[in-house]
Amino acid sequence: MRVFQMKRIYGMIFVLLVLFSTAFAQSVHYDVFLDTQETHFFRVKMTIRNAPEETLNVAIPAWFGLYQIRDFAQYVQRVRAENENRQRISMTKIDKQTWQIIPGTSGTIQISYRVFGNDLSPFGTQLNTKHAFINPAMILFYLVNGRNRPVTITYHKxxxxxxxxxxxxxxNRNASFKAGSYDELADNPVEIGNFTKRSFTSDGAVYDAAFYDYHKEFDLNRFTEMLKRIVHYETVQLMHDVPFKRYVFLFQLVDSHGSGMEHTNSCVISFNRARAHRDVFELSSLIAHEFFHAWNVKRIKPKTLFRYDWTKENYTRALWFAEGGTSYYAALTRERADFWTRRQLLDHFAKRITQEENDPGRFIQSPEMASFNAWFEKYPWYERPENSISYYRSGEILSFLLDLKMRLDTRNRFGLDDVMRTMNGLFAKRNIGYNDSRDVLAVMNSLTGKDYSDFFARYISGTERPPYEKIVGRAGLTLRKTLKELPDPEFTAERNFDKPFVVTTVENESPAQKAGLRINDRIVKINGKPTELYIRDSYKGMKKGDQVTLLIKRGSREELLSYKLKMTSKPSFSLQMQKKRSEFQMKLLNDWFEGKP
Ligand SMILES: [Zn+2]
Structure with a gap:
């Protein structure tokens, strides 16, 4: 009887324990305080309920967004832990980004620290007296063994x-949010301040657009009209899919160059306010690119990027497809949603081929290797034209060629649009990652009934020159090569995203060198104007013998250098429609321009 009773009691305790552990599973809440704006420090309190009694590791990511190790732990200070009785618990830093705590018997522990952020860019985080822009992975610790647990956060603003x-x-909470996991929260950047906002609905989804630091530089109605055309084309017409109920565009108006960062249900785009003032439609390329990432890379994900390792590099050989393919669809969107004429689209691809053909890096690096080595892009030497290529550009050109080739091989029944839609069904909708180029190849082969292994081996894994002339020729286009006299800057320079150009080489005995230009000089202005996106664009329209002035910065000193421009001759390509096109070629090109079938 007693035994029986004991059993019953044990049984009840067991049931209670199960109830307790589900009702009080380990949970994490963050409080982020924005009260020390002048010093750009966020104060963060991380509350862990039902912490285990044994060791607990917390860490902050080493990278986020950009494929670059940036070690956000360097910005973290004054880390301390307390139990629920507000007694200090000792903690030890065990590697560059991880802290170890032994909570003891305490159920709740609170970790507090401050973290610096004063970089306004889609990959940055900033707190100042005007606003806060936050990429959560740059300021929030995660539970090393609990990244999949639900989290909540309150911004005290x-x-x-x-x-x-x-x-x-x-x-009922204005500034509190929840997410299924740390990684999900990290995928949701936040803008806090007095931004301007526009909203619209399209095909069953709500779109919100916030503009930071907007001072009526451009017509917001025209801007919204552009957004509507881009999202409608890419969701309904291209992908046949609206994968979210709400999507958020966070725009940052800046005086430097723009850049963008994609997320699952939002993106952050910075752009030059003067450029927007000139014509907002010029921004359609960047916006169409970031928005297309809502599929390509955020939902159609390479396997190796499916669950990030926040402590080190995450490698993929497929950025030529994930980024280059996205740039390809940004260009097509511009033409198919009527921001560009057909002529402009052809000129765009001809320009890309010209750039690729003049890039010495293509002889030593394949598009797959450029993808794999993306983590080196923070190093100026690696970024020199002779040492690497751009997987954006090579991937865009390869996408263009593969699209035409598939259409040619299937009597225009299938193209790259079908590859995207098929991969969306096969991988994104099933929530699984794809196996880099191998799965892209498999999808193309199964759609066309052909074998593209040879193409992939030679031009994607290999460094052979793709047969541009042959493929575009069969499709009814002519790729024409001419030698062009172009202004010769006499130096090369690289920059890390929106940072200033840094001179990497100066041609020996050149007028630029004689005028005093040196390696590592930072280029502030060329001919009195801020540098364009590419150095050569700053020389557009100049003639032999014209005076060049460079405002450079060496250390903290600015200097004005002046010399006479010389010219250089380089191959240049143009894409023309063939005069005599067969009916098939006419239909193929027409369908390609219009995004059919
Ligand atoms: Zn991208």
Whole structure:
């Protein structure tokens, strides 16, 4: 009887324990305080309930967004842990980004620290007196053994500041959000401040667009019209899919160059305010690119990027497809959604081929290897034209060639649009990652009934020159090569995304060198104007013997250098429609321009 009773009691305790452990599973809440704006420090409190009694490791990512190790732990200071009785718990830093705590008997522990952020860019984080822009992975610790647990967060902001993010808002809470995991929260950047906002609905989804630092530089109605055309084309017409209920565009107006960062249900895009003032439609390329990432790379994901390792490099050989393919669709979107004429689209691809053909890096690096080595892009030597290629550009050209080739091989029944839609069904909708180029190849082979292994081996894994002339020729286009006299800057320079250009080589005995230009000089202005996206564009329209002035910065000193321009001759390509096209070629090109079948 007693035994029996004991059993019953044990049984009840067991049931209670199970109930407790589900009701009080380990949970994480973050409080982010924005009250020390002048010093650009975020104060963060991480509360872990039902912490285990044994060791607990917390860490902050070494990278995020950019394929670059940036070690956000360097910005973290004053880390301390307390138990629920507000007693200090000792903690030890065990590697560059990880702290170890032994909570003891305490159920709840609170870790507090401050973290610096004063970089306004889609890959940055900034707190100042005007606003806060936050990429959560740059300021929040995660539980090393609990990244999959649900998390909640509260931003403690000045009352007048508004807040926008694609994360799920907690009921009746203005500045509190929830996510299924740390990684999901990290995928939702936040803008907090007095931004300007526009919203619209399209094909069953709500789109919110927030503009930071907008001062009526351009017509917002025209801008919204551009967004509508891009999202409608890419969701309904191209992908036949609206994979979200709400999507958020976070725009940052800046005086430097723009850049963009994609997320699952949002993107962050910075752009030059003067350029937007000139014509907002010029931004359609960047926006169409970032928005297309909502499929390509965020949902159609390479296997190796499916679950990030936040502590080190995550390698993929497929960025030529994930990034280059996305750039290809940005260009097609511009033409198919009527921002560009057909002529402009052809000129665009001819320009890309010209750039590729003049890039010495193509002899030593394949598009797959450029993808794999993306993590070296923060190093100026690696970024020199002779040492690497751009997987954006080579991938865009390869996508163009593969699209035409598939259409040619299938009597125009299938093209790259079908590859994207098929991969969306096979991988994104089943929530699995694809196996780099191998799965792209498999999808192309199965759609066409042909074997593209040879193409992949020679031009994607290999460094052979793709047969441009042959493929475009069969499709009814002519690729014409001419030698062009172009302004010769006499130096090369590289920059890390939106940072200033840094001179990497100066031609020996050149007028630029004689004028005093040196390696490592930073280029502030060329001919009185801020540098364009590519150095050569700053020389556009100049003639032999014209005076060049370079405003450079060496250390903290600025200097004005001046010399006479010389010219150089380089191969240049143009794409023309063939005069005599067969009916098939006419239909193929027409369908390609219009995004059919
Ligand atoms: Zn991209």
């Amino acid at each position: 000045p009352e007048k500041w508004k807040i926008i993010t694609a994360a799920d808002r907690m009921e």
